[in-house]
Structures are given as structure tokens and as C-alpha cells.
Amino acid sequence: MKEQDGININLIDKVIANNNLWRAYKKVKANNGAPGIDGITVVQLKSHMKKYFEPLKKKLKDGTYQPQPVKRVAIPKPDGSKRYLGIPSVLDRVVQQAILQVIEPIIDPHFSEHSFGFRKGRNAHQAIILAEKYYEEGYRVVVDCDLKSYFDTIHHQRLRAYLEEFISDKIVLKLIWKFLRSGILDRDIYIETKEGAPQGGPLSPILANVYLNKLDRELEKREHRFIRYADDFVIYVKSKRAGERVMESVSKFIEQDLQLVINQNKSKVCGATTSTFLGFNIQNLMGKLDADQVSRPNNDSKTS
DNA sequence: ATCTATTTTAC
RNA sequence: UUUGUAAAAUAGAU
Numbered sequence: 001m002k003e004q005d006g007i008n009i010n011l012i013d014k015v016i017a018n019n020n021l022w023r024a025y026k027k028v029k030a031n032n033g034a035p036g037i038d039g040i041t042v043v044q045l046k047s048h049m050k051k052y053f054e055p056l057k058k059k060l061k062d063g064t065y066q067p068q069p070v071k072r073v074a075i076p077k078p079d080g081s082k083r084y085l086g087i088p089s090v091l092d093r094v095v096q097q098a099i100l101q102v103i104e105p106i107i108d109p110h111f112s113e114h115s116f117g118f119r120k121g122r123n124a125h126q127a128i129i130l131a132e133k134y135y136e137e138g139y140r141v142v143v144d145c146d147l148k149s150y151f152d153t154i155h156h157q158r159l160r161a162y163l164e165e166f167i168s169d170k171i172v173l174k175l176i177w178k179f180l181r182s183g184i185l186d187r188d189i190y191i192e193t194k195e196g197a198p199q200g201g202p203l204s205p206i207l208a209n210v211y212l213n214k215l216d217r218e219l220e221k222r223e224h225r226f227i228r229y230a231d232d233f234v235i236y237v238k239s240k241r242a243g244e245r246v247m248e249s250v251s252k253f254i255e256q257d258l259q260l261v262i263n264q265n266k267s268k269v270c271g272a273t274t275s276t277f278l279g280f281n282i283q284n285l286m287g288k289l290d291a292d293q294v295s296r297p298n299n300d301s302k303t304s
Numbered sequence: 305a306t307c308t309a310t311t312t313t314a315c
Numbered sequence: 316u317u318u319g320u321a322a323a324a325u326a327g328a329u
Binding site: 031071074075076119121203204205208230 | 319
């Protein structure tokens with residue numbers, strides 16, 4: 001707790017440690033992703049890194065490292081709309097990964113027990129178990145709140161303030177800031193990034209969680225039964241009326257205090273049985289459990 | 305404990 | 316073509 005702050009000041013040395021940088025390289029290489037705007041591929045990455053290894057470490061150490069703009073790529077979403085990815089250069093992905101490897105063990109323990117997305121040792125299944133628990137406790141109305149293009153609307157300065165609560169190393173904070181501000185290259189036109197985290201950077205998921213940790217803490221303060229998986233979150237209440245009231249006050253908090261946008265069309269208050277969360281419907285889940293509990297001798301035509 | 309490969313799910 | 320993180324399963328290397 002207190003000792004962490006002391007270690008925290010020297011985080012950049014942990015970031016640029018040879019074994020950390022090469023471990024980060026391996027992670028990026030293993031993902032086999034596409035190149036960024038410089039066209040350097042994961043195949044070329046190792047020799048590229050070796051060639052500029054010492055200058056790279058020096059620039060990271062003094063905070064003068066300048067990330068390249070991310071490459072904008074549009075991919076279709078299941079609902080037919082587009083999702084814009086921001087692909088950092090392979091080297092920038094290594095640097096982000098190296099920072100992630102150092103800050104994640106420091107930050108993650110401070111996250112909420114109700115947060116399940118993008119976290120070590122946590123998965124969607126555990127989130128569903130909790131949803132089931134809420135349901136069985138009699139919280140059977142779901143407030144389903146949808147954030148409009150969450151990643152793209154993260155407020156930089158607020159995010160930095162939230163990060164400063166966990167990280168005191170000024171150089172690491174500066175590097176993260178530079179990644180947020182490095183801009184987007186859409187074909188040949190450069191777009192400044194004054195808000196949002198690129199969907200594609202290794203740091204983006206943890207930054208998304210740092211930001212919405214503030215929402216978790218507020219919901220805990222209000223003693224709500226909730227589950228959050230990245231930007232997807234649900235609050236379990238006992239009545240439709242309570243749901244409407246919670247929806248209104250939580251929406252107000254999100255828009256005023258977090259400066260995010262609620263997607264009014266997709267947000268809704270409904271019965272737990274008609275809600276789908278993390279690709280799961282509670283009724284189907286209960287149905288499955290019933291089917292497992294009640295033994296059915298002759299129903300299966302399959303092998304046994 | 306580290307790492308490679310393949311597949312699936314979630315956002 | 317299409318990025319990222321996490322989880323799970325399987326095969327394997329040290």
C-alpha cells in the first residue's frame with residue numbers, strides 16, 4: 001500500500017527492462033496482428049527492435065518517445081454498423097504491452113469485484129454466475145445501460161486524473177498520455193485525438209477499466225447489485241419502478257460526472273428473463289439448470 | 305515457471 | 316482484408 005508508492009516512482013525502469021520488453025515483443029508477435037502505418041510487420045519486428053533497441057530504451061526512459069498515429073480500419077459490427085479500429089505500429093504495440101505488463105499488477109487489484117471484462121482470472125461465465133445469484137435473491141428486473149461508442153468518448157484529462165490515483169511515475173503517465181494523443185491516420189488524412197482510446201492498443205482495455213472503475217465505485221456507494229463487463233453493464237433491482245428510477249439517476253451520473261454518452265435507444269429496463277447479457281439469457285440458463293437437476297432418463301437420442 | 309500452435313467465448 | 320485484452324479447451328517444447 002504505502003510501499004507501492006515508492007516502487008511506483010521507478011516504474012519506467014521496469015518497463016524498459018530487457019526481459020520486460022522482450023516478453024512484450026513475444027506477446028505482440030504471438031497475436032500475429034496487422035502492421036500499423038509504417039507497414040512494419042510482426043515478422044520484421046524482431047530485427048527492427050534489435051536495430052533500435054538502445055535508442056528506444058533511452059527515449060522511453062526520458063519520455064521523449066513519440067508513438068506514431070494509429071491506422072484507422074473499419075470493420076463491420078454484427079448489427080451492420082461499423083467499428084473503427086485504431087491500429088498502432090507493431091513497435092508501439094510492444095511499448096504499450098511493456099507498460100501494461102508493469103501497470104496491470106499494480107492497478108487491477110484496486111478494481112471492483114463486480115467488474116469482469118478484460119481482467120486476469122475473470123471471465124464472462126463468472127459474471128453470469130453472479131447474475132444468477134442476483135436473480136435468485138429476488139432482483140429480477142434488469143437495468144441495461146448502453147454506452148454510446150464508449151472507447152471513442154473517454155475523456156483524456158479525467159482518465160489521466162484517475163490514472164494518477166494508481167500510478168505516480170511521471171514518465172509512464174507521460175507515455176500513456178502520448179499514446180492517447182498520438183492521433184489517427186485515416187488513409188492519408190491525419191486526425192487529432194482529443195478524446196477516446198484507440199480500439200486496438202494493448203493499453204486500451206485497462207484504460208477503459210480505469211475509467212469505468214469510477215462508475216463501479218459510485219454504483220457500490222449506492223449499494224446497487226450490478227455486473228460490468230467492459231462497457232456492458234447491468235444493474236439488478238426488484239421492481240420496474242425502482243429500475244426506472246435507477247436508470248434515470250445512473251444515466252445522469254454517467255453523462256454529467258463521467259462525460260460519457262448513453263445510447264437511449266439501446267438502454268432499457270426489463271425483466272431479467274427477457275434480457276440478454278454477455279450473450280446469455282437468464283431464462284435459458286435457468287432452463288438448463290432445471291434440465292440438469294431433473295433427471296431425464298430417455299430423452300437423449302445421442303450417445304451416452 | 306516460460307514459451308509455441310490450434311479452437312471457442314466475451315467486450 | 317480485421318486491432319486489442321481477458322477467459323476456456325486441446326496439442327506440444329524447455
